[in-house]
Amino acid sequence: MAIGSLFIIAISAIFINNFVLIKFLGICPFMGVSKKLDSALGMGGAVIFVMTIASAVTWTVQRYVLDKHGLQYLQTIVFIVVIASLVQFIEMFLQKSIPDLYKALGIFLPLITTNCAILGVTIMNITEKYSFIGAVVNGLSAGIGFTLALVMMAGIREKLDLADIPAALKGVPITFITASLMSLAFMGFSGMKIG
């Protein structure tokens, strides 16, 4: 696959079809771990990591197991099972082999096991009929897009803590309003035409 089309996949996944702000997937961690910048970075790292590997593995499973036996309707359940065990496996592997990375990702790794954003990206890989490399790039970029949104949100929320907000809007409400404004801003990318 040409470098150009991979670039388009990447840009599209990071900005135009940003998983959080345009597709509204993974809202739970987006609200949950965006209070502090460093935990947002940790979560983002874990998501990038898992999305990339999950893309590669589920693409293979789809191509060589499901497609072969005509079992496309089992996609959701098979993907969930595969991703869940994959994350468990990665966790064990990291703890043994790369303890530093395990510490950095920490609690976030098991947290995103069954996140809809992960499942979303893997299913999107199939519906968009990406090649293997395309799927991996899509997973990686979707993770980067997720991290981008999360880190931006964390930065804004850290500032919001100091702002004078009306009592009724304090906490979650103002966060949702902020998220919707960010989402509107990202909608601007959808007018872009690449290629």
Add this chain to the structure above:
Amino acid sequence: MTAALVLGILGLLLGLALALASKAFYVEKDERIEKVEQVLPQANCGACGYAGCASFAEAVVKGEAEISGCIPGGSDTAAAIAGILGKKASQSEKIVAVVHCRGDINAMRNRFEYQGIKDCNAAMLLHGGDVDCLYGCLGYYSCVEACPFDAMDKTENGGVRVNEEKCVGCGVCVDACPKKIIELKKASKKVDVLCSSRDKGGDVMKVCKVGCIGCKKCEKACPVDAIKVTGNLARIDYDICISCGKCAEVCPTHVIDDKLAALFPGGKRIPPVIEPEKCIGCTICAKNCPSDAIRGKVKEIHEIDPEKCVACGICVEKCPKDAIRWHEE
């Protein structure tokens, strides 16, 4: 049929893979961490600077934290940890909290009638509380509530006193007090100024009978210049203080508390004496005496000069032969 088969086989394979992986990637945890954790107080007070007893245990085993880092555990815990790690414990001195106020709080609630919740931090928000003295204890016992070791006693006049037997020096009360009148100090220091008022002498007298009026008598009485009056308030530098109690003797408002003197009958310190038959003339007592009150040559019997002696009791503790004892009337 194929669906069930594929899903079943997939689940079986993944399960097997995970089971194998958990064996292959089994991480051995340092068993000493668990052992250290068991000897810790499990109060998770955070006085060591770590998130809790578990993370402190990990840090100690890795050598990142001091063996004596657990303040609540004190020297017993330090010794136990040292035993597990095969290291020597550095002596950790017992730390206790001291409340710098002994005012009659119940008699001083005259500023207004406070009807809010009984909590110092809440009372503090309302013009600094209803107690006349703006520097002293509020008497709503936030520190008593906060203390994880039940070491803060309510006094009969509405204030608080630290029970040094139970206190472990974790510092939770220090943070709980909105007036910031609680301080941590070494338990071996027996003399404290129990007042925090920075008002001028006359203003203090108007609201409180046992307040520091900044008369500086203590400053003059101190043999080692450990007590200083700054901003109308006497404060003891515990690093210099020898706990002689001279300041407490001269204080006109009796705001300086001498815990050592309180142990003597009549509340006055009486110098200890050296038993001639036990003294071997090792000079350890003379070297440790803060007021230079012990005389005697090497290998000869030593004597305490009652004029110079401040009855601090250091020599009684230091004598290797137990030859120094408190004078008995």
